[in-house]
Amino acid sequence: MKTVHLTYPLSAGIIRENAGPQIAAIGQFDGVHQGHASVIGSAVRLAGEQGVPSAVMTFHPHPKDVMKKGNYEGNLTPLLEKQELLAELGVDILYVVEFSEAFSKLSPQAFVEGMLLQLGVRTAIVGFDFRFGHKGAGDANMLRQLGGGNMNVEIIPPFEREGEKVSSSSIRKALQSGELDEANRLLGRPYRLRGVVVDGDKRGKSIGFPTANLRLLDRYVVPAKGVYAVHSFIEGEWVPGVMNLGVKPTFQENVAAPSFEVHLLDFDRDIYGKQMTVDLISYIRAERKFPSIQELITQIQADTETAEKILSPSP
Ligand SMILES: Cc1cc2nc3c(=O)[nH]c(=O)nc-3n(C[C@H](O)[C@H](O)[C@H](O)COP(=O)(O)O)c2cc1C
Numbered sequence: 001m002k003t004v005h006l007t008y009p010l011s012a013g014i015i016r017e018n019a020g021p022q023i024a025a026i027g028q029f030d031g032v033h034q035g036h037a038s039v040i041g042s043a044v045r046l047a048g049e050q051g052v053p054s055a056v057m058t059f060h061p062h063p064k065d066v067m068k069k070g071n072y073e074g075n076l077t078p079l080l081e082k083q084e085l086l087a088e089l090g091v092d093i094l095y096v097v098e099f100s101e102a103f104s105k106l107s108p109q110a111f112v113e114g115m116l117l118q119l120g121v122r123t124a125i126v127g128f129d130f131r132f133g134h135k136g137a138g139d140a141n142m143l144r145q146l147g148g149g150n151m152n153v154e155i156i157p158p159f160e161r162e163g164e165k166v167s168s169s170s171i172r173k174a175l176q177s178g179e180l181d182e183a184n185r186l187l188g189r190p191y192r193l194r195g196v197v198v199d200g201d202k203r204g205k206s207i208g209f210p211t212a213n214l215r216l217l218d219r220y221v222v223p224a225k226g227v228y229a230v231h232s233f234i235e236g237e238w239v240p241g242v243m244n245l246g247v248k249p250t251f252q253e254n255v256a257a258p259s260f261e262v263h264l265l266d267f268d269r270d271i272y273g274k275q276m277t278v279d280l281i282s283y284i285r286a287e288r289k290f291p292s293i294q295e296l297i298t299q300i301q302a303d304t305e306t307a308e309k310i311l312s313p314s315p
């Protein structure tokens with residue numbers, strides 16, 4: 001998959017290099033969940049049938065991030081994660097449209113004529129609730145009207161699970177309230193974080209449980225504080241582990257920003273500065289303030305055993 005960064009208006013060079021018959025799924029697709037996969041899958045399938053490239057057009061930064069001016073809570077799938085997932089879905093081209101305040105003021109007509117038609121989009125595929133253009137003035141039907149005889153539009157109905165619409169906002173809510181199983185079911189895979197291992201307070205080793213502290217690579221939706229069974233990808237292999245996401249109330253007070261720290265099972269290596277991917281598999285318990293360090297250690301030992309049971313392959 002190739003990634004092409006676009007700004008409006010498109011330059012002559014960008015048009016020259018990218019214009020041609022293609023099928024494009026358009027949307028934010030934060031989370032690349034099962035509903036998104038049904039929209040994107042339709043584009044990939046149709047492109048295959050017609051022998052043209054499949055494309056996804058998305059917007060970066062997240063429009064809500066730009067419009068809320070910094071009060072945005074983060075992404076389920078920052079660009080890096082989105083790229084990987086879209087490539088796995090068989091997408092040929094990812095267009096990342098730079099979303100700015102100026103871009104948000106673009107009319108639906110300018111978006112269609114100045115971007116989609118210029119690129120030669122033959123069929124645009126969108127979800128049933130797609131909105132675009134200044135103040136969300138455009139919807140899927142308007143997209144169809146504006147495309148006229150030059151562009152078809154396919155509208156994909158909501159993807160439901162047990163009668164409920166799968167949505168990015170329901171996944172965010174589930175993650176933030178500790179309902180990881182639900183979030184993972186809606187995503188269709190474990191929720192994933194990625195970061196670099198940085199220095200912590202050097203307490204982990206002294207209490208017998210070294211923890212790799214993560215500085216996340218992007219602004220992710222932060223799940224509920226607590227202890228999780230995780231699979232970590234580190235130095236080329238998957239290693240089971242247990243993650244504490246929290247503020248360590250046993251040791252400190254009034255800390256606002258939670259830390260993400262993973263104790264890897266049966267592992268003893270220096271991994272400072274290394275990149276680590278963490279898949280959240282199961283929520284074990286909430287974070288607590290323990291009356292003594294010994295009681296915390298006993299609990300961490302129990303958490304480790306719980307994680308081992310959850311993560312060991314069933315016979
Ligand atoms: C599985 C696990 C569970 C933890 N649970 C708690 C907890 O409930 N409360 C708490 O204050 N700290 C908890 N911690 C965090 C420890 O306090 C922390 O790992 C230790 O202070 C080391 O920090 P450092 O890596 O910054 O040195 C937990 C850590 C792990 C690995």
Ligand SMILES: Nc1ncnc2c1ncn2[C@@H]1O[C@H](COP(=O)(O)OP(=O)(O)O)[C@@H](O)[C@H]1O
Pocket residue numbers: 197198199200201202203204205206209210211212213262263264265266267268269270271272
């Ligand atoms: N089983 C393990 N799990 C996590 N990190 C480990 C493990 N074994 C060794 N390490 C190393 O030890 C570091 C964590 O030790 P710790 O005492 O908690 O220090 P810090 O407070 O800097 O995180 C990790 O960053 C990693 O380099």
